[in-house]
Amino acid sequence: MLAAATRTSASVASTSASASKSLAPLISRPRRYLATAASGPCSSYLSVTHPDSSASPDSEVGKTLARFDASTLATYARPTVLLTRGKGLDLWGKVDPAKNEGQGEWKYLDFSSGIAVNSLGHADSQIAQIAREQADRLVHSSNLYHNEWSGELADRMVKLTQEHGGLGMAKGAGAKDELKVFLANSGTEANEAALKFARKHAMISANKAPGEKAGLVSFTNAFHGRxxxxxxxxxxxxxxxxFAPLIGDVHSGQYNSFDGLNDLVNEKTAGVIVEPVQGEGGIFPASLEWLQALRKRCNEVGALLIYDEIQCGLFRSGTLWCHSEFPVDAHPDLITMAKPLANGFPIGAVLMNKKVADAITVGDHGTTFGGGPLASRIAHHVLGRLSDPQLKESMTASSAHLFTRLETLRDHFPDLVVHTPEKPSPRGKGLLVGLSMREPSHAGKVVKLARERGLIVLSAGSDAVRIVPSLIVTKEQVDQAVDILESCMLVLQREA
Structure with a gap:
């Protein structure tokens, strides 16, 4: 597993805060790497270099965005940034040349990876080549017929799970159970399918009429889709x-709490869904003991345990599944996945054990686009790349370095960053990392300050800054990102 590393020393000191403050307006593209606790927080990025107001209304970009806004439903509050291309962890966006020394675009360092999607980075050349080849062969044929790649993807997913561990199989134990895959188009569709499968399984296994054993359980701060x-x-x-009223017979419990668990998950419960590491809710890992208690209680009442690994699975946490190296008494019956499976191409999936699969028959569920040959071929390739031991070695080193740098940042700014047993900072697993701010509004403020200095990060929960770079991230990119975050913290201190 990937964990926070112990502190290491580095060799390059930063410019002092006072000197950098006076020089900041003169620096347009500052860079500083390998900062240490001894050097103090980086102050090379105090000035705004990528202002959100760069697109004036009468500029080409401003006019384009106004035209888009006139016809696009406003379900997102977006800055006036028009992204056009990417490569690896870099993104470029159009700007008004008059406001950027004649240059028509800005470069951003993306530590959001499209909300934990682009694990292999932007515009990967191998994926682009595969997409071109498959688009020239067959894009869609419907699930009324087999295609070359949906079965290959399912086969690879099952074999990797048998190799790496998951769904009741310990790592390296080999095949002990049949696993089945249902391919969908997104994470929320995968969760919908898993919830349906749980209710169908409960009806069949308990010989109950529909609705008699249909209860569904989730937990506080969860995010499972829309x-x-x-x-x-x-x-x-x-x-x-x-959007109320929603579907009925749904119950909510306290994440990581044992209190009332036996009443929450009872004889009428069909399924329990939980994120082993909550993403949108604030980057909170579930305790192993609590997951074991959930598994035990589900066994006692004949309910299915569903792990939503849409954000924390597929090596984001350092292992194939977030639970791959857990004891088997903390394993689920189903896993839902989506985000990184095809590195940005829409896809989702449910992986389930035999007892779930045996309850589902022809006609119980379906999908028009799920399992199409184009998405399946891309995902088959991505799974092979993500499981490369060399990538894991590089990711492990980058994760350790990221935790070390963020621990130093936290220690520099105890007045801004929360660090308690309930909310440790940094927290998370692998390259799914969060920092809680003492003033909740500062999380969104840090996201904005960072973007205005060329770094894209996210918020999560009520007070957390979420850091989820592509899995190909380097130590040098980690240093650049944390340097920018340190400067953002200095700006926050100054404003306070």
Whole structure:
């Protein structure tokens, strides 16, 4: 597993804060790597270099965005940045040349990876070549017929799980059970399918009439999607209230809490869904003991345990599945996945054990686009790349370095960053990392300050800065990103 590393020393000291403050307006593209605790926080990025206001209304970019806004439903609050291309962890966006010394684009360092999607980075040349080849052969044929790649993808997913561990199989134990895959188009569709499968399994295994054993359980701070079923499992009034009533017989428990667990998961429960590491909810890992208790209780009442690994799975946490190296008594019956599976091409999937698969028959569920040959071929390739031991070695080193640098940042700014047993900072696993801010509004402020200095990060939960770079990230890129974040913290201190 990937974990926070112990502190290491580096060799390059930064310019002092006072000197950098006076020089900051003169520096347009500052760079500083390998900062240390001894050198103090980086102050090379105090000045705004990528202002959100760069697109004036009468510029080409401003006019384009205004035209887009006139016809696009406003479900996102977006800055006036028009992204046009990417490569690796770099993104370029159009700007008004008059506001950028004659240059028509800016370069950003992307530590969001498209919300934990682009694990192999942007515009990967191998994926582009495969997409071109397959698009020239067959894009869609419907699930009424087999295609070359959906079965290959399912086969690779099952074999990798048998090799790396998961769904009741310890790492390296070999095949002990049949596993089955259902291919969909997105994470929320994968969760919808898993919830349906849980109810069907409960009806069949307990010989109950529909509705007699249909209870579904999720937990506080969860995020499982925005369709009606997945939304019902996302107990956040901000998301749920405008669309009530949602599906019935849904119950919410406290994440990582043992209190009342036996009453929450009872004889009427069909399925329990949980994120082993919560993503949108604030980057909170579930305790192993709590997951073991969930597994035990599901066994006692005949309920299925579903792990939503849409954000934390597929090597984001350092292993194939976030639970791959857990004891088997903390394994689920189903895993849902999506985000990185095809490195940005839409796809989702449910991987399930035999007892679940045996309850599902022809006609119980379906999908028009899921399992298409283009998406399946790309995902088959991506899975092979993500499971390369060399990538894991590089990712492990980058993760350790990221945790070390963020620990130093935290120690520099105890007035800004929360660090308690309930909210340790940094926290997470692998390259899914969060920092909680003492003032919740500062999380969004850091995201904006970083973007205005050429770094893209995310927020999560009520107070967290979320850091999820592509898995190909280097130590040098980690240094650049954390240097920018340190400068953002200095700006926050100055404003306070």
């Amino acid at each position: 369709t009606m079923g997945a939304l019902a499992m996302t107990p956040n009034p901000k998301y749920q209230a405008p």
